[in-house]
Amino acid sequence: MKGLFKKAKAELQSILDIDPRTNQPPAQPSQHQHQQGFRRGIEMDQPSTIKPVTPLDIIRYRYHHGTNLGSVYVLERWLRNSMFPEDASGSSELEAVKAWVEKIGVDETRKKFEEFWANAVTDEDIKWLVQEARATSIRLPIGYYDLLPSCLENTPFAPYSAVYTSAWSSISSLVMRLRMHGIGTLLDLHALPGGANTQDHSGTNSGVADLWVSQDDRNLGIRCCQFLAQQVVEGLDGVIGIQIANECEWGSPMNPWYNDCIDAISAIDASIPVIISDGWNLENAINYSLIKNTAMPSQPTCPVVVDTHYYWAHTGEDTSKSPQQIINEASTKLSELNGKEGSIIDRGAAQVVVGEYSCVLSEDSWSKRGDTPKQVLVKEFGEAQSRRWQQRSGGSFFWTWKMDWFPGGEWGFQEQTSSSAVTSPPSYSTPSSSISALLDRSNSHRDERMYAAVNQHTSYWDHLVPNTPCEHWRYENGWKVGYKDAQDFFQGASTVGGGNKIGNLEIWVLKRVRESGMRGNFVWEFEQGLRRGIHDLYAAVGI
Template structure:
């Protein structure tokens, strides 16, 4: 089962004195292992059980039609469609449009596409131009980590910030408990000291190429759009956050200096999009969706997202904006997504938009697939919170992540439905003690589980972000990336191909000839004659050139494979004016796969 929230810190967890260094400060690697708080046994009864993800299958809105089944494997990737003949080209294109997932992603839809004028993507990179640095940053496989409690605070991660605050559950509790000047001083000191150059260097050295940056709306609005802060819960604290955005921009600059992308995540919206403390409010009434102020809060949130997206757009290393974190699902969420996305596109901002799945991934995967613009589905994967989680051993959880397992099948299905525009925005190596009971070697069992997750996410998703980089207290390989790597729960690099070498031109040429011959043979056997099928060969060749350009950029691999294939296929169609763009797309898909296979 998938969990819908992170629970608060243990009341018995070690707490650092105010101002003590967090685990993972960039100077002393060995010290980090002993300064991440243990959270192997989260307080399961600390708050009411969250809505179950499975329950969302019968949501309050009519389900979108299911997409076509996944195409055959790369070893036999040709759908059985009518022969390629000039007199049947119209029928061919219609059939290919149903069977080719790239074509499905181009089709407009009243349920998800928004206004065509606002959702259409910007001009694609011409065929004769290699992918730009920006292309690579947006489309590469994201091997990431969350910068949890840097800006959107969570007391269990940084308890020293909340010293003297009784029963703290959210950032708002800190503000209400302290004089404004003291609150500002604490926050400013925290923002300045949470990350240093050593942290960024460590992330690079361990295969991290992207970070997810959770923010509350006040961090942006206080100085950049104070008019949008009026009549919100954080309006009285505008002076406390006057310097917040300067610290956010410093983080963006540091990430760019180390060639690390940033996914900015609106973790807390006006009124709160969920009832958890990490939305920025304690005991939230979820007034983004409920109550007399809901409509006003939704309008204000859309305005904030447009302003935030416009501010982030010039930053080359900002790879996307997540519209909401873990929003409560309901009849309003999809309409909100469409409204916000349409407003952002209408403002001329075309960065990728990330949509949290609202604990109904099958539904929102189809919404993502039907949009014409670059949208991505975000799902969160935890296996430590529910009674069902506790009833399974670590080995059982690991088996579920492997081919043939339930979690593997589920994530594979969602990825196919979303046309691989899917990331796991949060995951961890944490397990309930019950799952480690009678395991023999508990550390090895946890390692097996963590490695199985990594392999699954690399196979099925365009990215994954561990929760979280660092936290205060004792060693915790379940939730602290520093400790997880240092203790061997996770590999030393999150990039599984970090030690691979680029394939030679000869290897790629042989692969292209073999794939082209197989393609020709297949269509000859299915009534298409022995044509040249040059579009297939062109697609394959372009894909390997592009993949090589990605690899030369920090050993990146193409993660959003179908989104990038769609971009290249659109450019091919525009340049060639050909009805064989489906063949080009086939060749392109196989070329991307062939390059990655040759890296192994």
């Protein structure tokens, strides 16, 4: 039987269509999985809970093209020196608020911060995001001190709690303003109690990552996650996910705390995507997410997405490379996903977003560029990253958008977008009139596409394992769901622009498999039909 499966799989490579997302044939069930399909006992299907695609589904699961907001609710002096008194002794949020309170008092400091928050993103800014950048999402760095006043108790921010009394209302107002324009927000707990890393963007200049050694800090971090989830449940529309940590210190004991946070959010709303930091070890984080993203969990649980960051300007290894070398290297990133996508029934779902990247290189690297003008290489660098993230990730967020020295040079989303170094997926620029025509075309031969896909699937497995019971109706069911889902994403909605692609494909498939209610040995047929239906719609509209 093993030899037969190997031969059959080899033959299958030549007859299946190519998946444009991975440039590989659609994934097939493993030998072990299909063999077990004929051996295990029967499990009864449950009622399906699959519903039509909603605007919130589109905002959460399309490819996220966007930017980090920058230094607004988590101050960093190198980005926002104007929010620090000249005599401030440090570079973190805590040092800024401490210095202002000492200088002008609590009330005036509160007014200063509130005015800064209120004017950080104007209506014209949002208009630019939508019309020029074609952005779909914002990654919004926030601190634990921006949430409930009780979150500041027994922390270094406790003496300054009065400054932050309206911080959360400012944040929620921004989230809703963005949502009104079709932009989703990733709530990023950038600054956690005690600090997930030793850097000033953790809120203090302590230089330590106490989160990992303090149970009190970890418990407070869980409370922060619960607060954010509850806000979403109570109507904060447009939240595409909750990131529970940013740039965790290398080697930190993250997983047990991640488990606690994911459980806490899942108990409130298991539909909210949870984003975790890879702690600079992407492969380990992906393997953790595969365990969390099982097809049939014992109880409802949030989908888990891994956040990874890419910079090429800080290590000796990177500064020794030329821009041309780095551009080539950017096109190879995210290889840790190889072999881990395509079958959630087999191994769970692996989904990654690039939470931070830039077009910055060190002066040492630029000195090795040869005769090629720097601006040409900056553009090539941004283009290479944009292509790669769109090929292999569920979204990417440039670092960063807002700073004192706007538009920001190679650190600036606005400048790199205006120069076309950083670009959105091509389908996001499709005119609405063209979207309607393409969808009409996709419907004109829908049944023929479905019959071709189902017949190919059925013929293959009937030839491979003749006279063996299969459940090919599940494949057809999955195809129909996938084709319609992809149509709905592409069409968009009245409050969401069109041209969308299911960029977070793995966790979307996970969602649909869980909602299908299907059980037993042949759920993989539904999954593969779902993937093929999505693929066939993309082929029909040319994206």
